[in-house]
Amino acid sequence: MSKIAIIGLGYVGLPLAQLFLQNQHVVYGIDYDVKKVAAINNGKSYLSDFKDKDIEKMVQTGNFFVSNSYEAISNAEAIILCVPTPLSEDDTPDISYIENAISKSLPFLKNEQLVILESSTYPGTTEEIIVPLISQNKKFTIGNDFFVAYSPERIDPGQKQFGLHQIPKIVGGVTQKCTERAKSIYETIFKSVVTVSSPKVAEMSKLVENTQRLLNISLMNELAMFCDKMEINLWEVIEACSTKPFGFTPYFPGPGIGGHCIPVDPLYLLWKAEKHHSELASIKVAHEINQRMPQFVLEKIAKHIKKPLSTANLFVIGVTYKKDVNDIRESKALDILTSLMELGANVDYHDPFIPQLYVKNAELQSTPLSSEKLKAADCILILTDHSYIDYDMILEESNLIIDTRNAIKSKKHFGKVVLL
Incomplete structure (x- = not known):
């Protein structure tokens, strides 16, 4: 049994905490969001992949201690950072959450501890x-009496095919001893741990995974x-x-790529490349294509409805960045809603x-399907x-459907359905 501190209890930190608890470790969860802390302590979930009973089970282990305080770090053998790494307004990396987490941890760090960064970031951050x-x-000597490593999170919210423990865990330490310490921790909860030669390789691996997806989806x-x-059905082509x-x-087209990873990570890589006087032109082009998709959707609507958009009644199905999650980060649906309202x-x-x-300072409520x-x-x-x-109901009762996800797969759609 090890004692693990996890800083950040969002889409990455909370599933990781659950996995450690399931393997009889003690977990100290730390999050600045008092609402998340209160929810966990009351056995309530705030993530779509977690039910209340999942949180209750975690609390009932008696090994899950959650608060806003960093003091518990002094009890931990390993401190894992799962904090946000968003983009700044100018599309450059914002690593303030990482810096803040380390700064608040400093008073409680001690000899022989291990710090692991899991947040997606540019090569070199660790x-x-x-x-x-x-x-x-x-007064630590990294690799001798204190250990630091990077291990990219590879969680895919909403997917059910692979459990977190089944996804191979990549680890790269600052020194060989750092790698070994991190590997020994993760081996207790993951079926496979893959070690690489440095944190930079581990950091780069996460960005390459998501850059590949950005390029392929943007191509579609x-x-x-x-x-x-050309009046060609691309879905049929695929x-x-x-x-x-x-x-x-x-890979499939859509109204634009959202979420924290695919539209963000490649720009971290692009920023780092520019620092080294390198041009990753394909990332720039893919990003530009992704940014154009909301406008293309608007043009599609304007082309097919029989009245000006200014007088149209539109009913939007789904606003999250992907199916079956409650995450709207970087969701292009919000851009489309904003433009329609404007x-x-x-x-x-x-x-x-x-x-x-909340769109354009207006509060909208989800309307039941009827x-x-x-x-x-x-x-x-x-x-x-x-x-x-209920897509059958939507198909039967609607006059016109613009389907950006090929959700209505019926061939008999009576000319009602317009695909992206």
Whole structure:
């Protein structure tokens, strides 16, 4: 049994805490958000992948101690940082959460502890930011009496195929001893731990994974805009290509890539490349394509409804960045809603995961699906294809559906459905 401190109890930190608890470790959870701390201590979930009973089980172990205080770090053998790494307004990395977490941890750090960063970030963060912050403020020798490593989170919220423990864990330490210490901790909860030669390699691996996805999805989005002009159903094209048993991996278009990883991580890499006077042109192009998708969706709506957008009644299905999660970070649905409202359209939305939403200083409430609501709308706009939506009802009761996710897969849609 080890004692683990996890800083940040969001989409990464909370599942990690659960996994440690399931393997009989003691976990000290730390989060600046008092609402999250209160929710956990009251056995309530704030993540779509967790039910209240999951939180209750974690608390009932008697080994889960959650607070806003960093003092518990003095009891821990390992401190794992799972804090946000958003983009600044100018699309440059914001690592203030990492710096703040380390600064608040410093008074409680002691010999022989291990600090692991899991937050997605640019190559060099661990050695250029974390190591100096610790070594300049504490009399530690990294790799001798204190240990630092990086291990990228690889969680995919909403997917059910692989449990967290089944996803191989990549680890890169500042020294070999650092790598070994981190590996020994993760081996107690993960089926496979993959060690690499340095934190930079581990940091780069996460960015490459998500950059590959950005490039491929952006390619599909660009093809969607081209196929629209050619009157070709790209979804049918992808389905046909997918019959090849080798050499083709299906990616799909959409209203724009959202979430914290795919649209963000490649820009961290782009920023770092520019610092080294390198140009990653493909990332720039992919990002530009992604940014164009909301406008393309707006043009699609304007083309197919029979009235100006300023007088249109629109009903939006799904506002989260991907299906079956309650996360709206970087969701392009919000950009589309904002633009529609700016144009004067009357917009309602339905999303079982987001009961209320603030757009243009206005509070919107999720509207239940009903025959009356669907029939009254000039256009149904599907932006997120949640599994729990009654798409048969939408198809039957609606006048026009613009489906950006190919959620309505029926071939018999009577000309009602317009695909992206």
